[in-house]
Each structure stands twice: as C-alpha cells, then as structure tokens.
Amino acid sequence: MTRILLRDKLDNCVARWRKAGLTVIGPVKKETFSSYAAVENAAELDLSMIMPDRSIKGLFFPQTEPMLHYTIKKQALDIKDFTPPPEKRIIFGARPCDASGMAIDDPLFGWDYKDNFWFQRRNETVIVTIACTKADDFCMCTSLKLAPDSTKGSDVMLRPLQNNRGWLVEELTDRGRDAFNEIADLLQDGSEPEASIAVVPEKFDLDACVTWLQKTENFESTFWKEISMRCIGCASCTFLCPTCHCFDFQDEGDTYSGIRRKNWDSCSFALFTMHTSGHNPRATQSARWRQRIMHKFNYFPGKFNVNSCSGCGRCSRQCPVDMGITETLQAISTLQP
Amino acid sequence: MTENIQTAQQNIYKPAIMKIVARHDEAPGVRTMKLEFQNPAEHELFKQNYRTGMFGLYGVYGEGESTFCVASPETRNEYIEFTFRQSGRVTTALANSDIGDLITFRGPYGNRFPIEKFYGKNLIFVSGGIALPPTRSVIWSCLDQREKFGKITIVYGARTVADLVYKHELEEWERRDDIDLVLTVDPGGESPDWKHRVGFVPTVLEQAAPSPDNCIAVICGPPIMIKFTLISLKKLGFDEPNVYTTLENRMKCGVGKCGRCNVGSIYVCKEGPVFTAAEVSRMPQGDL
Amino acid sequence: MTIQETYKTRAKELLSSGRVKMVVGYKAGSTPDRRRPHFIRTPEEADRLILDSACIANLSGYLITEGLLSDEKSVGIFLKPDGVRSLNILAAESQLNIEQIVVLGFDVNNNEITALKGEKAEDFSTLIESLKEHVPQTPGNPLLERIEAMNAKERFAFWEAEFSRCIKCYACRQACPMCYCRRCIVDCNQPQWVNTSSHTLGNFEWNIVRAFHLSGRCVGCGNCDRACPVNIPLRLINAKMAHEVLGAFDHFAGMSQTQEPVLASFKKDDSETFIL
Numbered sequence: 001m002t003r004i005l006l007r008d009k010l011d012n013c014v015a016r017w018r019k020a021g022l023t024v025i026g027p028v029k030k031e032t033f034s035s036y037a038a039v040e041n042a043a044e045l046d047l048s049m050i051m052p053d054r055s056i057k058g059l060f061f062p063q064t065e066p067m068l069h070y071t072i073k074k075q076a077l078d079i080k081d082f083t084p085p086p087e088k089r090i091i092f093g094a095r096p097c098d099a100s101g102m103a104i105d106d107p108l109f110g111w112d113y114k115d116n117f118w119f120q121r122r123n124e125t126v127i128v129t130i131a132c133t134k135a136d137d138f139c140m141c142t143s144l145k146l147a148p149d150s151t152k153g154s155d156v157m158l159r160p161l162q163n164n165r166g167w168l169v170e171e172l173t174d175r176g177r178d179a180f181n182e183i184a185d186l187l188q189d190g191s192e193p194e195a196s197i198a199v200v201p202e203k204f205d206l207d208a209c210v211t212w213l214q215k216t217e218n219f220e221s222t223f224w225k226e227i228s229m230r231c232i233g234c235a236s237c238t239f240l241c242p243t244c245h246c247f248d249f250q251d252e253g254d255t256y257s258g259i260r261r262k263n264w265d266s267c268s269f270a271l272f273t274m275h276t277s278g279h280n281p282r283a284t285q286s287a288r289w290r291q292r293i294m295h296k297f298n299y300f301p302g303k304f305n306v307n308s309c310s311g312c313g314r315c316s317r318q319c320p321v322d323m324g325i326t327e328t329l330q331a332i333s334t335l336q337p
Numbered sequence: 338m339t340e341n342i343q344t345a346q347q348n349i350y351k352p353a354i355m356k357i358v359a360r361h362d363e364a365p366g367v368r369t370m371k372l373e374f375q376n377p378a379e380h381e382l383f384k385q386n387y388r389t390g391m392f393g394l395y396g397v398y399g400e401g402e403s404t405f406c407v408a409s410p411e412t413r414n415e416y417i418e419f420t421f422r423q424s425g426r427v428t429t430a431l432a433n434s435d436i437g438d439l440i441t442f443r444g445p446y447g448n449r450f451p452i453e454k455f456y457g458k459n460l461i462f463v464s465g466g467i468a469l470p471p472t473r474s475v476i477w478s479c480l481d482q483r484e485k486f487g488k489i490t491i492v493y494g495a496r497t498v499a500d501l502v503y504k505h506e507l508e509e510w511e512r513r514d515d516i517d518l519v520l521t522v523d524p525g526g527e528s529p530d531w532k533h534r535v536g537f538v539p540t541v542l543e544q545a546a547p548s549p550d551n552c553i554a555v556i557c558g559p560p561i562m563i564k565f566t567l568i569s570l571k572k573l574g575f576d577e578p579n580v581y582t583t584l585e586n587r588m589k590c591g592v593g594k595c596g597r598c599n600v601g602s603i604y605v606c607k608e609g610p611v612f613t614a615a616e617v618s619r620m621p622q623g624d625l
Numbered sequence: 626m627t628i629q630e631t632y633k634t635r636a637k638e639l640l641s642s643g644r645v646k647m648v649v650g651y652k653a654g655s656t657p658d659r660r661r662p663h664f665i666r667t668p669e670e671a672d673r674l675i676l677d678s679a680c681i682a683n684l685s686g687y688l689i690t691e692g693l694l695s696d697e698k699s700v701g702i703f704l705k706p707d708g709v710r711s712l713n714i715l716a717a718e719s720q721l722n723i724e725q726i727v728v729l730g731f732d733v734n735n736n737e738i739t740a741l742k743g744e745k746a747e748d749f750s751t752l753i754e755s756l757k758e759h760v761p762q763t764p765g766n767p768l769l770e771r772i773e774a775m776n777a778k779e780r781f782a783f784w785e786a787e788f789s790r791c792i793k794c795y796a797c798r799q800a801c802p803m804c805y806c807r808r809c810i811v812d813c814n815q816p817q818w819v820n821t822s823s824h825t826l827g828n829f830e831w832n833i834v835r836a837f838h839l840s841g842r843c844v845g846c847g848n849c850d851r852a853c854p855v856n857i858p859l860r861l862i863n864a865k866m867a868h869e870v871l872g873a874f875d876h877f878a879g880m881s882q883t884q885e886p887v888l889a890s891f892k893k894d895d896s897e898t899f900i901l
Contacts (some may be wrong), residue, residue, distance in 0.1 A: 032856040033790060053855065054792075063792050064822040067350045070398040077398065077439040081348045112607065113349045113592035137656050219621045230662040232686070234796035236854040246596035249350070249589050250821050251401050258399050261822050262350070264792065265595070271812055272597055273587050276424050279560060281586070281600070281624050291599070291624070299602040320800045320852030321682075322654040322661035426814045 003180075003187040005158065006166035011042040013183045017090050020182050022126075025059065026093040027052045036091060036098075047093050050136050051312060055242035056091065056098035060121045061105075061264075063239070067117070067249070068260045082259075084117060090126040090179055096150040096157075097141050097312035099129045101242025103153030107304040108245055117262070126179040129154035130167065135198040138313030140326055143206055146311055148198040156180060160195040168194060203326055204333040206297075206307075211337045213298040219290070223335065227328050228289035230321045235266035237315035237324065238292070243308045246272070267291050293328055349592055352396055352441035353379040355417065357434055363502035364495075367467055368432060369408065369420040372442060384414045386445055389452060389478040390471070390583070390611040393444025394591050395419055397430035404588045406610070407445060408470035410478035417442060420470040420502060446591040447610050450475050450555070450581060459487040461547045463566055465538050465558030466495045469502050471583045471610075472557045476510075483515060490517040490547050494538040497526030519545050539565040542573075549574040555581045560625065567614055577615035584609050584617070584625070600624045628740050629676040632703070632729055637668040639701050645727050648701035649687050651680040662687065676703065678736045683846035685711045686802035689720050701727040706741070706756060709749045710844040710879025711802040714886075716746070720805055723882050750881060757877040760868075769861050785825065788832055790855040793823040797835065797859050800852035803842045810834060832862065840866040841887030844879050873898075 005013070014024050018040070026045040028037040035054040039045055071078040102122065109118040131149035132139075141147055151157045155176030158167035169187060171177045180187070212218055238244040248265035252258055265272060268288055274280045282288050300308035309325060316324025355372035362368050374380035389411045396402035403425070409418035423432040434440055452475070460479060464472040472493075479486050491510060495501045501520070510518045521534035521541040534541050538558065547554075554575055556566050563582055570580055586598035586605045598605040601620045617625070626634075636648045652663035652673045660679050664687075665671050685708045687693070688700065704712060709728060716723035723746055730741030730749060743749050763770070772780060795811075798804040811819040811831060819834055820827040843863035850860035870876045873896045876887040 032858075035790075064824050064827070067348065072398060072439075075437070075439070077354050077441075079351065079354070079398075079441075081351055083348070109594060111593060113594070115349060115594055116347055216621075220623060229664055230687075232796075232799040232852075234799035234852065235792075235794035236796040236852070239792045239794045240854055245594070247589070248595070248821070249401060251399050252820055252822060253399055255399050260350075260398070260401075263822050265589075265597070266794070267596065269795075275585070275587055276422075276428075277559065287623065294601075294621075295596075295599060299599065302602045303604075316655060318854040320796050320848070322659050324655075327655065426817070429815070 002191050003169045003189055004161070004166055004192060005169050005183075005187055007164060009166070009186045010045075012186050014039065014042045014092070016183050016186070017179070021088055022179070023087055023089040025089055025091045036094070045093060047130065050132075050134060050139070051095045051098070051314075053240070053314075053318070055101060055240060055312060055314060056094055056127075057101060057242045057244075059089070059091065059125070060102060060118055061245065061247075064261050064263045065117065066259045067262050069257070070253070070260065071257045072255060084120055086120075086124065088124050089121075090128060092128045094127050094129045094154070095312070096129050096131060096148060096152070096154070097139075097146065097310040098242050099127045099153035100141075100146055100150055100310040101153065101312070102127070104243045104304075104306050104308060104310060105245050107306070108300075111304075123175075126155045126175050127153060128156040128158060128176070128179070130158045131160060132198040132200075133160050133195050135200045136313075136317070138317040138324075138326065139198070139200045139311065140203045140313050141311035142200045143203045143326075143329070144307055144309055144311040145206065148200055152310075159197075162193045162195045164195075165192065168192070204329040206329070206333075208337065209329045209332045210297055210301075212332050212335055213294060215337065219294075223331070224290040225284075225286040227331055228286040228323070231268075231285045231289055231323055232321055233268050233270065233285050233288070234320065235264075235268045236318055236320060238266040238268055239264055240314040240318055242310055242312055242314075243296070267295070289328075293325070296325070297329070350443070350590065352394070352402070352443040353383075354439050355442045357436050357438050357440060358416065360436060363420060363504070364467075364500045366423045366432075367420065367500075367502055368423070369418055369470075369503075370431070370434075370440075371409075372417045372419070372440070373415075375439070383417075383445060387411055387414055388445075388449035389474045390449040391445035391447045392591070392606075392610055393417070393419070393442050393446065394588070395421070395427075395431065396441040396443070397427060397434065398441065400430040401427045402441070402443065402589075403427040403431070404585075404591065406471040406474065406583065408474050410474045410476075410481060411449075412478055412481035420467070422467050443591060446606055448608060450478070450611050452478055455479070455553050456485045457487065457551075459489070459548070459550075459552040461490045461492065461552060461554045463492045463538060463542055463554060463556040463558070463570075465493070465562040466500060467502060468557040468559065468562075468585075469493055472555055473503060473506070475555055480516075487551065488517065489515065490519065490545065492519045492521070492538060492542050492545060494521040494523070494534075494536075494541060495526070496523050498522055498528045498531055500526070517545075537565070538562055539569040542566060543569045546573060549576070549579070553579050553581065557583050570614075577618060578613050580614035581611060582614060582617060583611055586610075628731065628738055629674070631740065632676050632731070633671055633674050635729060636665060636671040636674060636701065639727060640665065640671065641668050644699060645701040646696075646698040647693075648674075648703075648729070649684050650674050650703045650729070651676060651682075651684075676731060676738065678733045678738045680731075680738075681705070681733060681847070682851070683708045683711060683802055683844075683848050685715065686800070686805070686848070688712070688726065689715060689802075689805050694721055694725050697722075697725065699725045699727055701729055703729045703731060705730075705732050705846075706749065706752055707844045707846040707879075708802075709746055710753060711846065712746050713753075713879040713882050713884065714803060714842055714844070715805070716882035717884050718886065746882060753877075753880055757871075757880065760871060760877070766861065766864070768858060769864065772861065784832075785829070787857045788828040789825060790857060791823060791828040791832065792855060793821070793828065793831060794854060796852040796854060797849035800848040801839070802846070802848070803839055803844075804835075810838075832857075832859075836862045836866055837888075839863050841870040841874070841876050842878050843867055 034052040109115040296308040359371035394402040593607040
C-alpha cells in the first residue's frame with residue numbers, strides 16, 4: 001500500500017512532530033545564504049532550491065564541538081565528559097546526496113573505535129529525503145553511481161507528485177516508520193502521478209578514473225601539478241563537502257579550566273600534515289589536492305568499500321577559483337590509463 | 338573491522354589521568370618521563386592491550402595532546418615511559434611539568450612489533466637521534482627474555498655526543514657481553530674523550546656489516562636516515578620483509594578518524610606505526 | 626579587433642619573444658558566466674585566453690606563488706586597476722620585484738570592458754591618482770548605508786549574525802592577494818593568539834584580526850567576498866576600514882611601489898585623535 005503526504009498537510013506534520021518533541025530541520029533560505037536549519041512551521045522551509053549552500057554534515061559533525069571540560073586544581077585534575085544533549089530530530093527535505101554522505105561516513109566513525117558524538121546524533125535523527133526534480137550543472141550524483149532518488153542514508157524517501165501536490169512516502173527504516181506513524185492520520189492511501197525525477201547527465205567514467213588513480217606511477221604524474229595550479233589552498237571544498245571528515249583538537253581555556261574541542265580541519269591546509277621537525281609530507285598544494293582525490297576515490301573505497309563522494313557538486317559549485325572534483329575527474333577520465 | 342575496541346570510556350577521545358613519578362633529562366631539550374595510572378581500571382586495560390610498538394597521545398590540558406611511542410616495553414607495564422623533545426606548544430607544557438604533576442594519556446594505539454616472530458633470530462637495531470625510544474622499547478622487550486633470541490646488535494648514532502639519549506642505558510648495554518653496541522656521532526659531533534665511531538649511521542652500519550642470515554633489522558630515525566639505512570641494509574643483503582621500521586606521522590585522534598596520518602590507503606595510527614620495509618615501499622613515496 | 630583579440634596577440638608576442646615566461650590571464654570556466662585563472666606558457670595556450678566583462682577576479686596573488694619569480698624571469702599578468710594597486714603593495718612590502726612584472730591592463734565598468742594603456746605598474750599611476758580623487762564621500766552601497774545608520778549595538782548584532790555562518794575555511798585569506806604570510810597569525814600557537822574554533826568568539830576574532838591586517842592595504846578587489854562560501858559581505862568591512870584610513874591619514878592603498886604601509890609608518894601630521 002502506498003501512502004501519500006499532501007503538501008497542504010505539511011504544516012500540520014511539522015506541528016505534530018514538534019509536539020512529539022522532535023526538532024524539525026529543513027532547507028531554509030535567508031537573504032544570501034541557505035542551509036539546513038531548525039524551523040517552527042512549514043512556511044519557513046524552502047523545498048524548491050537545488051540544495052542548500054551548506055551540507056547536512058554539520059548537523060552530525062558540527063564545525064566545532066566540545067569533547068571534554070577540564071578543571072585543574074592543586075594535585076587534582078577533573079575531567080568531565082561532554083556528551084551532546086539528547087535531541088530527537090527530523091530533517092525534512094534532505095537531498096539524496098546529503099543523506100548518502102552520512103551513510104558514507106558511518107564506517108569511518110565506527111571502525112574499531114566508535115565515535116559516539118557522531119553516532120548519538122545519527123541515532124537520534126530521522127532523515128526524510130526528497131528526491132530531486134531539478135539539478136544544475138554541478139550535480140554529479142549519477143557519475144558516482146548514485147541517483148537523484150537514491151535512498152542511501154535516508155530513513156524515509158519522498159517522491160514528489162506532479163503539480164507540486166505532495167509526495168509519495170517510502171519508509172525505509174524503523175526510525176523513519178516511527179516518525180511517520182506519528183503523523184499517520186495526516187497521510188492518505190492511494191497513488192497519484194509522480195513528477196519526473198531530475199536528469200543528471202554522467203560527467204565522467206568513474207571506473208576509468210579509479211583505474212588511473214590506482215596505477216602507482218600516476219601518483220607522480222605531472223597531471224596533479226597542472227590541474228591544481230590555480231588552487232589557492234582554502235578549505236571551502238572540504239568544509240562544504242558532506243563526506244569530508246577530517247578534524248583537529250583544540251584546547252581553549254587557561255591553566256585552571258577549559259574545554260577541549262573537536263574542530264573541522266582540512267587536508268587543503270599546509271599545516272595539516274606538518275611534522276614538528278618542519279618536514280611536511282605534503283608540502284605543496286598539488287600534493288594536497290592529489291591526496292583529496294586519492295582519498296575519496298582510491299584509499300577510502302579500498303578501506304570502506306564506498307567512494308567518499310556523493311556527487312553533490314558543492315566543491316565545484318562554490319570553489320573561489322572554479323576548480324573541483326568534477327573537473328579533475330573529467331580530466332582524469334580522458335587520460336590514458 | 339567493525340568490531341568495536343573496548344575503551345574505558347564511552348567517549349573515545351577522553352584520556353586517562355597520569356601522574357609524573359620520575360623524569361630524566363636525556364639530552365639538551367630531550368626529556369624522559371615516567372607516568373603512573375591513577376585509575377586502576379584504566380591501568381588494567383592498558384596492561385591488557387599494550388604491546389611493544391604502540392603509541393599514545395600525551396596531553397596537558399589547556400595546551401593539547403602530542404603523539405609519542407611508549408618507550409617502555411610490554412614486559413614492564415606497571416608504568417609508562419615516554420621521551421620527547423621540547424619544540425611546540427604541548428611539549429613546552431610537558432617540559433614545564435614536574436614530578437607529582439598530573440598529565441593525560443590516551444592509548445595505547447596502533448599495531449605492534451611481532452616479537453614472537455623474532456624468536457630464535459639474530460636482531461639488529463639501528464637508530465638515530467631522538468628515534469631511539471621506539472627501538473628501546475623493542476630492545477628491552479627482547480632483553481627481558483634474552484634467551485629467546487640470537488645475537489643482538491645495536492647501532493645508534495646522534496648528531497653530537499650530547500644528543501645521544503638514554504646514556505645510562507647505553508653504558509649498561511655496553512657492559513653486557515650479550516649485546517654488540519656500536520655507537521657513532523656525525524663528523525664534528527665528537528667530544529675530545531669520545532671513544533666510539535665517528536660517521537653517519539648508514540656508513541657505520543655498513544662497516545659493522547651484520548649478516549642478513551636469520552636476522553631481523555629494526556630501524557627508527559629521521560626520514561633521511563631511514564632512507565639511507567634502507568639502502569645500506571639492501572646492500573648488506575637484507576630482504577625488505579625482514580626489516581621493520583616505524584612511521585611518525587602527525588596525528589590528532591590516534592583512532593583512524595581525523596585523517597591526517599593517512600598515507601596511501603594506510604592510516605598510520607591504526608595500521609601502523611610499525612611497518613616492514615616491504616610495506617613502506619608499497620606506500621606512495623612522495624607522501625612520506 | 627576586439628580587446629580580447631588585441632590582448633591575445635599581445636600575450637603571444639610577449640611569450641614568443643621571450644619577454645615573459647608566463648602570462649596569467651583568464652579562460653572559460655565551468656559555466657558560461659564563469660572565468661577561471663589561466664596560466665599561459667606557450668603562444669598556443671594563449672588561444673584559450675578570454676577577456677571580457679566577466680573577468681573580475683584579482684589575479685595578482687598568483688604572482689607570489691612559491692618559486693614563480695625566483696628565476697628572475699618576467700611574468701605577464703592581466704590586471705584591473707585594483708590589481709595594479711595590489712601589485713604596488715606587494716612591491717612596497719618587498720614581496721616581489723616589480724621589474725619582473727608586465728601588466729596587461731584593462732578595466733570593467735558597467736559590464737563594459739576597456740583596455741588600459743601601459744605595461745609597467747607605474748604607467749597606471751595617473752589613473753590610480755584619479756581613482757583616489759574620485760572616491761565617493763558616501764558608501765554608495767545600500768547595505769553599507771544600512772549598517773552606517775545602525776547604532777553600535779545593532780551593528781554588533783548584525784555582524785554577529787553574519788559571522789555566525791563563518792566556517793573558518795579561510796577562503797577569504799587564501800583568495801586575498803594581500804594575505805601572503807607564510808604562517809598566518811591564526812596558525813601560530815605559541816601563544817595561541819587567535820582562537821581557532823569556529824564559534825561566535827573565534828569567528829569574531831578571526832574576522833576582526835583580518836580587518837585590521839588589511840586596513841590601509843585592501844584595494845577593494847572583492848576576491849574575499851566572492852570566495853566566501855557562506856556569503857558573508859566581507860568587502861564591506863574592508864571598504865569601511867579603507868574609508869577610515871583615507872579620512873584619517875589621506876592614505877589610498879596601492880598608489881605606488883614606494884608607498885609606505887599606513888599602519889607601519891608615522892608622519893608628523895598624522896592625526897592622533899586616538900591618543901587620549
């Protein structure tokens with residue numbers, strides 16, 4: 001039996017979820033900037049944009065977050081564990097690429113040592129994804145073997161109906177089913193014609209790229225220097241990326257009390273790998289860009305059996321010098337393996 | 338791979354509190370500290386998990402954490418010793434810490450030296466400068482069960498005589514007749530009363546010419562020393578799988594999350610820091 | 626011949642005569658309205674050169690790419706007047722030898738592109754002087770006017786909201802030709818001058834530190850503003866500082882390669898209103 005959520009019921013849904021104690025989060029557009037943000041009613045949601053400027057990542061892995069509080073007294077050191085305050089959340093209107101990104105990072109945060117800062121938020125959050133009916137020049141999910149209606153990482157997938165009437169509800173996980181049982185009476189049975197899903201042309205042949213990347217001799221190829229010549233070494237691409245997960249620890253406070261924080265960090269920065277001795281394994285920007293590409297499409301899949309890229313295209317869309325993964329992989333797929 | 342390793346805390350980034358019980362100045366700017374656990378449960382977990390070769394993150398609150406190997410061997414796990422050179426924010430704070438002060442330790446992390454594979458074999462240890470600590474923990478692991486190994490040779494060099502670390506232990510090793518100790522300093526680094534060799538470690542190693550037959554080599558040192566020592570060992574006929582080394586990449590988390598120790602498909606903090614020369618040669622050399 | 630074709634020919638001449646080893650210009654980007662930096666080393670590569678009103682990025686920062694000028698060979702570069710001004714500052718602050726730079730000057734106004742005469746930075750000094758004379762008295766930017774009309778508390782709230790989006794990707798710094806420090810103050814940790822965390826305080830610290838480091842140095846090229854992935858109107862901060870510096874010290878950044886940095890020099894008639 002298929003169920004339908006009509007758009008005019010959405011405001012009721014938001015109210016009902018909020019009443020049930022869930023924080024409702026969705027794509028919100030402010031004057032010059034868009035992101036996934038908490039809303040009080042459906043009118044605040046902007047479900048028409050291609051995707052928010054910022055990815056969903058920060059909701060699970062904030063740009064800065066306390067790990068520990070410490071107090072130093074005479075001959076005593078007090079450490080208080082920080083755990084994120086429990087918060088049940090529902091993200092309504094996530095993009096399939098953003099939802100996939102979270103599933104891609106699960107094995108990383110879970111292998112051997114489990115990062116509970118990530119998993120607590122993962123477990124407490126229902127991701128309701130809306131399949132894309134439009135895309136722009138930078139979207140590349142199909143090149144990553146995903147699609148504008150991929151269900152990877154989603155708890156519920158909503159397939160848009162024609163004429164903007166609402167969505168076909170596809171519950172994928174228990175978490176998703178629970179959240180939609182909460183609003184069961186606002187759904188209706190039946191079927192309606194679905195809107196057509198966005199067409200995202202394939203931009204490169206991923207398999208050919210991976211073959212090239214895996215060839216040892218290509219690590220030293222002059223290609224890397226050429227492609228990254230204009231890279232200015234900022235972290236815009238890595239910070240906007242839904243799957244880039246590197247971080248740093250920083251203590252802030254004084255010798256008596258303070259906080260240890262986990263902050264986003266980036267392989268684009270020269271300091272990232274710099275040894276105390278001054279030796280830097282990745283001393284040039286081209287070595288750093290090579291690492292980013294290799295990590296996403298060669299090393300990470302080798303380890304976790306999944307590409308560390310969901311094809312959202314933010315890296316290219318917002319690069320200050322018009323670089324990005326798309327251009328690099330397009331160039332690689334034209335090279336001789 | 339998905340089986341979670343037990344830690345004392347739910348928060349994998351929460352360190353254990355350690356008391357500094359002894360400290361010793363090794364060389365200008367280089368100091369060894371001996372630490373004791375304050376929490377018996379954490380100590381118990383350390384004893385269960387620690388094997389020679391593993392490392393930890395040593396921290397001073399308000400400043401941060403720094404990565405060093407555990408310099409004491411698995412055969413002596415009542416305490417932790419580590420040796421560091423004062424050079425950055427955290428090591429300066431460590432250097433300013435005194436006996437009785439509380440600092441933190443997170444670990445033990447990483448892989449280990451497969452010491453049981455060395456049983457019945459001759460061993461040659463080669464190290465340079467401040468890289469003796471990781472070698473030292475293997476050396477003591479072997480010396481504490483000396484009968485299980487063949488001939489043991491130690492080649493150790495530093496820039497100058499003053500820069501040699503663990504001087505008291507070097508004297509002890511020199512006195513023992515079941516160890517061949519070869520000490521050297523770089524040309525110009527000798528003192529008037531220096532009785533040992535003068536020359537770079539790889540050269541001295543070639544002169545010492547240990548036989549590769551039934552022999553395992555363990556080398557630790559700055560990247561440039563490792564590079565030339567590997568060439569020397571190859572000349573002497575050592576096979577790459579019989580040569581072990583440690584990689585000392587910059588790390589923050591120690592548990593395979595933060596991304597910075599990544600070289601090729603390897604996360605040094607999880608799959609290292611101990612590698613055979615064969616494994617190192619398969620890594621992208623430009624990223625080392 | 627269009628300006629683009631004229632300059633294409635000029636770039637080819639410069640390269641084939643050996644006068645320069647490279648020309649830094651623009652080429653087509655990933656969408657029709659985008660231009661990306663183009664490093665031209667052969668006359669053939671000059672064929673892909675594009676010069677039109679979409680070429681607004683200030684490319685001068687690429688001149689201090691490590692090793693680019695160390696062989697003492699010359700490099701040609703497409704610059705608008707703001708780019709020439711930042712080139713002057715880089716020379717004044719001893720970051721490069723201006724004799725090695727051949728300027729291919731152009732300007733874009735109201736979507737119209739014009740060629741500028743000259744090839745050395747000093748050839749543009751009359752133009753830059755006239756820019757200084759014609760600095761408008763009012764901001765001329767609706768948002769800046771709105772901010773000017775706010776009281777201190779409202780202004781603080783405005784910037785707090787803007788900076789709350791900052792993710793400390795340092796795209797502003799990396800895109801800025803004036804931010805050339807090998808080790809930025811935020812990367813120094815003994816002591817930790819600036820909080821590296823990207824929270825309210827850390828974001829304020831970073832953006833205020835940057836505003837001060839650019840006072841009297843910012844040429845208003847807008848690279849930071851365009852680079853910011855979360856669209857903080859960074860240019861307004863620097864424009865305000867430039868305005869203050871002009872009023873207080875009659876200093877217009879990048880007038881010449883010998884102009885002293887305003888915050889690192891003292892003149893007897895400097896206003897001392899801040900000394901109580």
